Amino acid sequence: MSKLPGNAGVSVLGDKSLEFYRDPVSFCRQRIDKHRSRVFVSRLLNRPTVFICSVEAMRELLCEKSNQFLKDPTDLMTNVYGDTIVTTNGEEACLLRLSFTSLFTGTRLESSSDYITSVCERCLKDLSVRDQPQCGYSVFKHLGTELVLGLFLNVRAEEQPELFEEISQLCTTHWHGLISAPINLKGPLWSSGFSTALDARDKLMDIVKDKLQNDKEGFVGHLGSLPLPDSRAAAQHLLLFISALIPKALASLLTSFTLALSGNEKEETRRRAKEDPDFLHRVLLEVQRLWPPFIGGRRLADQDSTLAGFLVPKDYGVVYISHAIHRDPEVFQEPDSFLPDRWSGRNAGQEHFLCSFGNGPRNCIGPKLTNVFLKEACTYLLEHYDWSLDPPDQDLQYKWLPVSRPADPPTISFTPTGCDTR
Template sequence: MSKLVGTAGVSVLGDKSLEFYRDPVAFCEQRIEKHGTRIFQSRLLNKPTSFVCSVEGMKELLCEKSSVFLKDPTDVMHNMYGDNIVTANGEEACLLRLSLTNLFTGKCLASGSDLINSVSERCLKNLSATGEPVSVYPLFKRLGTELVLGLFLNVNPDETPELFQEITALCTLHWHGIISTPISVKVPLWSSGFCTALEAKDKLMDIIKDKLECQRQGFVGYLRDLPLPDASCASQHLLLFISALIPKALASLLTSFTLVLSGAGKKEIRNRARADPDYLYYVLLEVQRLWPPFIGGRRIANQDTTLGGFHIPKAYAAMYISHAIHRDPEVFHQPEDFLPERWCGRNAGQEHLLCSLGNGPRNCIGVQLNNVFLKAVCGYLLQHYDWDLSPYSQDLQYKWLPVSRPTVPPMVSFTELELESSATDLPDGPP
């Protein structure tokens, strides 16, 4: 058992949070090169933290020792969302997962397919109509918002536009509170972002509770009938499911998909993905590998333990970095290159090594739903359009926090295909 390389510094003065949040990718790359290892220590959020940037380290952290490394109960996510499947630990988290799993599989998941296809068509059917370039990130964020509000709350922007706009605005205020300093201050003519977010949360909860009382159909109806621990549990989970976090993650992945398949040079890949659902699946895996929507996640050790042979003291934090893990050269040959074929070659059957949506027993419960979303939307784009950057030369550098996306929203020109076929006609690919 070895001592962690790097230094955790001293309280406050040794904190590296600002450097990390400015550029987490550069932060990790510099230290991996300096220390010659993909597990090292530093101080983040004023807490000694082990950074995990290898596939093996991630598997140990999130899978083999998931009961040792727990969610931080003081995390701001708990203040914003309350007790739910994301913030809970131990037996509570396991029971919630058992209760909620059926909402994201089988009959309930299948019941949302018509909605997913109709939203995809409504948002994407006129992309080439004006002949002008489209700013794709806000387009996909709107699409993601329509998907989650329609699926989880039965709110349709055509049927109840005012309610749709109200919830969207409240979710945005709530989101800004998550990424602000968690200080609740309210004085005449001014409130802190966190205070405003808590107020938005209260209004959202009123809307959600009303939906739970009145709705009998769809996801809300299924959720009502689940064996949950208390009356507030259903509403708190709906708050999590409709939050701005999910549309932003979808917008991130869809934007990356659009950019990497842009232009004449990627026409062969687009054509192959149109014709072969298996290959589309590999393309989407590679998008998630190279451009994970979330930089990673944080846990706290509840006892002395090890990661990758390094000693981790009790109460140390452990931060896994998806971007670095997905580029681990021990697992992914030519890790910086976009190679969908790797998933039917040397990395065949290794989808479980990705952690863009977590991994292990605490991975995102909506992984299957995310795959259905991506397949439907990307399938629609492929069946109806070719596209290219417009202008060709753009700043495509990414910002990675709080959700990854290009720093400057990219502009894309879409050209409608002469022969259209519906995305719903695509044969099923891998799950």
């Protein structure tokens, strides 16, 4: 058993949270180089914290030893969304997972496909007829919002535009609670961002509870019939499912997809992806590998344990960094290169080495729905458009928090393909 590389520092003065949140990718790269280890210790949120940047250690943390490293019950997600499948531990988390899995698989998933197709067509059909380049991230975020509110809340933009817009705005304000200092201050002339987010949450909960009481069809209806631990659980989870978190993640991945396949030099890659669904799948795996929408996740050590042969004392934090894990050179050759065919060669069958949406028994419950949506949206783009950056010399440097995307959202020109007869 080895001592962790790095230094946890002293309380408060040794905290590295500001440096980490300013640029988590550079933070990890510098320490990986310094310590010559993809597992190291520092101080985050004033707690000694182990940073996991290797596939091996990630799998150990999230799969083999998931019962030794728990979700933090004081996490900000709890304040903003309440007790949900994302924040609970132990038997309660297992029971919630069993209850919700049926809503994201099988016939429920199949019943969503027609709506997903219609949303993609409605939101993407006019990309080439507007007079100026499009901000891809904004287009894709609206697409994701239509998808989420329609599927989960039975609120469809074309049928209830005013209610759709109201909920969209509330979801955006509510989201700011995750990226604001958790200070709940309210006055006659000023309120903190966190306080404003909590007000938006309360308004959303009123809408959600009304839907659960009166809508008996679709996802809302099925959710209301699930055997959940208490009367609040359905509303809290529905609030989570309609939050801005999901549209932003989808927009992140679709933006990265369009950038990776942008320009005349990627014409052959676009052609292959359009004609071969298996190649499109590999492209999306590579997009997820290089540009995961979330930087990672956090756990707390429930007991003294080990990760990658290093001692992790009880109550230490553990953060897995998806960006670094996905570029682990022990697993991914040429880790910084966009190589979709790696997934039919050396890395064939190794999708479980990705952790964009978690991994192991506590991973995201909706990856199948996410994959259906991404493939539908990407297929529509490939069948109807070619595209390129406009202007071509834009700064594409990514910011990684709270959701990854270029710091300056790029603008893209879409032109109809030769087979598009619209």
